[in-house]
Amino acid sequence: MTGASFRRGYQVIRTALQYGLDDMLPAKLTPWYYKLLRGSLFWLRNQHKDKPSGERLKLAMQELGPVYIKFGQMLSTRRDLLSDEWAEELAMLQDRVPPFCSTLAREAIEAELGQSIDSLFDDFDDEPLASASISQVHTATLKRTGEPVVLKVLRPNVEVQVKADLELMTQSARFVEWVLGDGNRLRPLEVVQDYENTILGELNLKLEAHNAMKLRGNFQDSDAIYIPYVYEDLCYPRLMVMEKVEGIPVSDIEALTAQGTNFKLLAERGVELFFTQVFRDNFFHADMHPGNIFVSRDHPDNPYYIGLDCGIMGTLTEEDQRYLAENFLAFFNRDYKRIAQLYVESGWVSANTDVPAFEQAIKAVCEPMFNKPLNEISFGHVLLELFRTARRFDIVVQPQLVLLEKTLLYIEGLGRQLYPELDLWATAKPFLENWMAEQVGAKAMFKKVQSKAPYWSDKLPELPELVYDNLKLGKKLMGNYQQLIDRYLSHQERAHKSNYLLITSAVLVICGTILFGQMDTLWLPCACIVTGAAVWLLGWRARPRKRKF
Numbered sequence: 081m082t083g084a085s086f087r088r089g090y091q092v093i094r095t096a097l098q099y100g101l102d103d104m105l106p107a108k109l110t111p112w113y114y115k116l117l118r119g120s121l122f123w124l125r126n127q128h129k130d131k132p133s134g135e136r137l138k139l140a141m142q143e144l145g146p147v148y149i150k151f152g153q154m155l156s157t158r159r160d161l162l163s164d165e166w167a168e169e170l171a172m173l174q175d176r177v178p179p180f181c182s183t184l185a186r187e188a189i190e191a192e193l194g195q196s197i198d199s200l201f202d203d204f205d206d207e208p209l210a211s212a213s214i215s216q217v218h219t220a221t222l223k224r225t226g227e228p229v230v231l232k233v234l235r236p237n238v239e240v241q242v243k244a245d246l247e248l249m250t251q252s253a254r255f256v257e258w259v260l261g262d263g264n265r266l267r268p269l270e271v272v273q274d275y276e277n278t279i280l281g282e283l284n285l286k287l288e289a290h291n292a293m294k295l296r297g298n299f300q301d302s303d304a305i306y307i308p309y310v311y312e313d314l315c316y317p318r319l320m321v322m323e324k325v326e327g328i329p330v331s332d333i334e335a336l337t338a339q340g341t342n343f344k345l346l347a348e349r350g351v352e353l354f355f356t357q358v359f360r361d362n363f364f365h366a367d368m369h370p371g372n373i374f375v376s377r378d379h380p381d382n383p384y385y386i387g388l389d390c391g392i393m394g395t396l397t398e399e400d401q402r403y404l405a406e407n408f409l410a411f412f413n414r415d416y417k418r419i420a421q422l423y424v425e426s427g428w429v430s431a432n433t434d435v436p437a438f439e440q441a442i443k444a445v446c447e448p449m450f451n452k453p454l455n456e457i458s459f460g461h462v463l464l465e466l467f468r469t470a471r472r473f474d475i476v477v478q479p480q481l482v483l484l485e486k487t488l489l490y491i492e493g494l495g496r497q498l499y500p501e502l503d504l505w506a507t508a509k510p511f512l513e514n515w516m517a518e519q520v521g522a523k524a525m526f527k528k529v530q531s532k533a534p535y536w537s538d539k540l541p542e543l544p545e546l547v548y549d550n551l552k553l554g555k556k557l558m559g560n561y562q563q564l565i566d567r568y569l570s571h572q573e574r575a576h577k578s579n580y581l582l583i584t585s586a587v588l589v590i591c592g593t594i595l596f597g598q599m600d601t602l603w604l605p606c607a608c609i610v611t612g613a614a615v616w617l618l619g620w621r622a623r624p625r626k627r628k629f
């Protein structure tokens with residue numbers, strides 16, 4: 081462990097203990113050795129005893145920085161797991177993190193623009209509109225168009241903080257892998273590396289701007305979501321300028337109710353948007369906490385979402401996408417055998433898995449969920465149970481699916497808040513069936529052929545020439561091949577002949593030598609030896625020349 085990780089580790093423990101987070105642990109998680117260890121850190125006392133536990137948790141996460149704030153944002157969406165007090169406190173991490181001073185914000189913005197704010201914008205507001213985990217947002221008016229815009233600027237030193245946490249996470253993952261042989265199956269290091277790529281990508285606002293424009297393009301004509309316009313020529317790694325949008329935060333149920341929002345349609349559109357992004361576009365928003373989603377104020381009976389913060393986007397490989405869709409469908413059709421087979425086919429569990437036993441285990445987890453509205457089921461719970469089950473069958477954690485699981489949990493949290501009676505199955509199943517139908521069958525084949533048409537129209541005129549050249553080449557190759565075989569056969573023939581003569585010569589020489597001592601006459605042994613020598617000469621001459629084939 082490096083010095084920096086050690087220091088950061090100590091800082092995390094110190095913050096947790098000074099905010100009394102250890103007091104929140106249930107008794108069964110504090111065995112005697114934990115108490116002994118806690119007692120040895122006697123100088124780190126809870127300094128905020130007067131504050132309620134939810135507020136202490138929020139303050140600790142806030143102090144620890146972006147990585148922990150993001151974790152708090154995710155937790156805040158799980159009202160089914162947390163008390164109202166905790167959920168409300170943690171929800172403040174979505175857009176109400178204490179701001180940094182506006183002088184620093186101005187300096188950072190002007191450093192990126194390379195000119196003064198006033199030369200490009202009017203009415204720059206020093207009071208931030210919002211302040212979240214990695215950035216702060218200020219409003220202004222763009223001089224050249226007169227449009228209201230927002231300037232999103234990265235927090236000072238955010239990269240340093242994030243990198244220190246990533247280093248600590250990497251070291252801890254290495255330690256876990258080393259301690260547990262089991263750890264390899266969980267691939268903690270790979271999961272951390274994947275998270276690292278994701279969060280480092282979020283720290284580049286130029287990349288976020290590009291993502292936002294791509295997502296906007298994907299939903300250009302959609303009546304389910306609107307993505308604000310990004311002024312790409314005014315975007316830099318630490319600054320992003322975009323259209324200012326007005327809307328109601330999706331978590332503000334009171335305001336949504338007051339304007340008469342059609343919650344059922346809104347929730348259904350949320351599910352539809354998730355599946356469209358994952359399966360149709362293979363480009364999904366993977367940071368869908370309520371601070372990043374607003375609902376339009378226009379026509380509340382036909383409401384649409386407004387999506388912000390495209391810093392974390394996910395994609396899947398074609399195979400993962402296909403396996404996942406099949407998995408969902410098999411799940412909706414209660415075909416547990418297919419689910420088990422898919423896990424084996426995709427390599428997510430070992431090929432030696434006992435498929436019938438795995439099928440039964442999956443059935444035991446999933447079956448109780450059916451025919452229940454969203455308010456009676458918990459994906460979070462099911463995912464945990466499935467994970468626990470799959471562990472028994474040697475599952476290999478797929479880091480590329482972690483983002484997707486996180487997004488699914490956000491969607492569930494959102495759906496639960498908006499319209500708990502939502503029939504998830506009825507909403508999602510037709511979408512997946514259509515998608516699968518488009519992937520296989522005649523229509524899909526036609527589409528694939530169609531997508532390859534420009535390539536073939538380019539290559540087709542060259543075809544006769546290619547065929548002729550290949551035939552000529554084939555003929556030449558055949559000739560060469562025949563020559564090679566002939567040479568090999570003649571080589572073998574000479575080798576056999578030479579060996580035969582050399583062995584005969586050896587026999588003649590040995591016989592001649594033996595006869596020398598046995599016979600009175602010399603002519604016979606001499607004849608044998610001379611003949612042997614002559615035969616050896618012939619054999620030596622007959623040997624094959626050294627040749628490479």
Ligand SMILES: Nc1ncnc2c1ncn2[C@@H]1O[C@H](COP(=O)(O)OP(=O)(O)OP(=O)(O)O)[C@@H](O)[C@H]1O
Nearest residue numbers: 175210212213214215217230308323324325371389
């Ligand atoms: N285009 C916009 N129009 C109006 N408000 C905006 C806009 N973009 C951002 N905001 C406000 O700023 C807040 C923070 O923005 P954003 O989520 O992009 O920052 P972040 O630091 O990346 O946050 P996160 O913690 O989610 O990563 C949003 O929750 C929203 O309230």
